[in-house]
Amino acid sequence: MVGFSASTPSVGPSADHVTLAIISTNDKATITLTYVSPCGATATDSFTFALTNDTTVVAWIDKGPIFPGSGLLSPSDQVFMGLTDPTRCVGFLGLWASYGQQGVGKVNNNLTAQEIQFAIQYLNAGSGNNQPPSNPNTFDYVNGQDYRLYQRFQAYYEIANGAINPATVRYLTTYATNGVTPEPCSGFQILSVASQPNPRNGEFGLTSDGSLVYQLNEARVGTAGQQVNQFLNGPIFGNWVAATPWIWSTIQFDANGKTRSWIQGSNLQIFPAYQVFTNGSPYSLGSFPESLANLMSFIALNTTSQYTVPSK
Amino acid sequence: MKPIWPAAQAAFALLLLALTVIGQDDLSALLAQLGDNQFEILAVGALEAHTPDPRIMPALEEAFDRRKAKEEKQEIAVTLIRLGNRSAKYFDFLAGFARAAVDDRTPFFMDFDQNGRAIRGQFSAEFLNWCAINHQDPKVTAAKQFGYPKDVLSLARAKDPRAIEIFRKGLESPYPNVVGFSVQGLARLQDTAAMPLIEKACERLRGGRDAVAMELPWFATREAEALMERLMPDRNDRDFMTRQIQGLRLIELRQSVSRAAVNAK
Secondary structure (H helix, E strand, C coil): CEEECCCCCCCCCCCCCCCEEECCCCEEEEEEEEEECCCCCEEEEEEEEEECCCEEEEEECCHHHHCCCCCCCCCCCHHHHHHHCHHHHHHHHHHHHHHHHCCCCCCCCCCCHHHHHHHHHHHHHHCCCCCCCCCCCCHHHHHHCCCCEEEEEEEEEEEECCEECHHHCEEEEEEEEECEEECCCCCCCCCEEECEECCCCCCEEECCCCCCEEEEEEEECCHHHHHHHHHHHCCCCCCHHHCCCCEEEEEEECCCCCECCCCECCCECCCCEEEEEECCEEEEEEEECCCHHHHHHHHCCCCCCCCCCCCC | CCCCCHHHHHHHHHHHHHHHHHHHHHHHHHHHHHCCCCCCHHHHHHHHHCCCCCCHHHHHHHHHHHCCCHHHHHHHHHHHHHCCCCCHHHHHHHHHHHHHHHHCCCCCCEEECCCCCEEEEEECHHHHHHHHHCCCCHHHHHHHHHHHHHHHHHHHHHCCHHHHHHHHHHCCCCCHHHHHHHHHHHHHCCCHHHHHHHHHHHHHCCCCCHHHHCCHHHCCCHHHHHHHHHHCCCHHHHHHHHHHHHHHHHHHHHHHHHHHHHHHC
16 A cells, blocks of 8 residues: 655655555554664554545446336326326326325325326436536536535544544545436426525535445425325325435445445445445446336335444 | 213313313423524424414414514414414514515526426526626526525415415516416415406416416416316316315315404304
8 A cells, every 4th residue: 555655865864754655545544653773672663544435326327227127017107198298297296296285195196006106106207317527527517516425525534443543534635415306397408496504414424433434415305296296196285395215325444544345225325326435446346226116115214314334 | 052961061170170180291391492592493383283372372473573584474474463463573474574575677597498488407598698788697686596596485374364465576576486376375365356467477477377376276266277178288287276275275275264253152
């Protein structure tokens, strides 16, 4: 992980300085300085430090795996016609949001199971994102908000007795933001509405047990989306604010400076798709595609599905 | 009136006391939510449904002044008006956005097929031509148009008779959903005299008449039903939309009746 820099002029009794360079990240290194006195006595001191990967995680909705197949609902079905016709779709969503606000839910929304499933798939796919670019750490991509979540994080710290020394944790990059929800009706995604960031979105630091340095990125759809979700998936007489689960990613670095493994349902929510980038490049083991099964499991959750531990 | 047994009387008094305490706690919690940075818009709806209390109106007025987001302010303004606040401040806030929507005469951005259905992802030639002549970005202009219906719907939900002229003007809009939500606004105010204007609006629209037809059940009149039959010939389609609208209409009606009953006590 470390080595002598090319700028180190010489080695030996006449050398007045040495420069060490970082060669790689996602690891720890121990630097030991030993003094040997002319009479042969020695004094040694050392410290171990970790430098993590510069890690970026993008959460995005990939419409491909969830777009409803042609057999799911007849084209003459009212929900099919209503959602696929852009002008009707606007009316439908206005109506469904009002119903959701009144606590109408899955059991009493007068829709069939197939209509509900079609609506869930169609609306999610219709508000999908483009696949993240090979380098997402550009101003245009971050500013364009064509994602559900975006975060970037890198830290360094010293390690003593196998644990992170809290006083030494420093951050090279900390950034977490939520994207927007494109409208699903027009086919242009002509307008996007704000999503709701979790109060803990952007939280970073050392976990209370001192084992991990982490950053949390967490959000969910905005007001209208939550109301429509109550109508389609919520309980009867449900509180629409409580109906919608959160999506999150948590970048976690351990006491060896390594990025903790990615697990959907743990440091990633089970939906949507996630792409992890390390030091600016897509991480080959960090691609978590979407599936219809995961979408259906996700929409059965509610607001209690949010990131909890480990945290500060 | 039959005498109540002393034990039952005490139990009833305790129950009343408990209900009062629960009610106060509930109201205090809702009012506190209004002050939260993390805005619980749900509290606004719950306050509307709550038993009348002198603290509710001032708390909502304060929340309106404090909140910055347009959507949140619109929701609070709708609630204040529905609770009977006649101040021009709240009506003007909603009406300002709705007026901008109904006044815009830029051609509608979407194209229609031969059946009058909007075509997903296709700009109309008339719209693109207008953008070219007026040096406007089609995407920016279309996004503005797409936001209009929501503003008209907010005003419609307020059920304020001062909005009738705005909704009537909305019938002349080139945007089907602006026309549709203007129809909903007029229907919520039972402006049945506007029916000929609605018919005229439907004749004038190039397409997207379904967006108007689906709002007609808000009137719940035979005349509106007849117009809906003409605009939406498929019976299943009509029945579905009628059920959808009537369900919501019934919920809102029940709420306003129970509020009126409490106010009358």
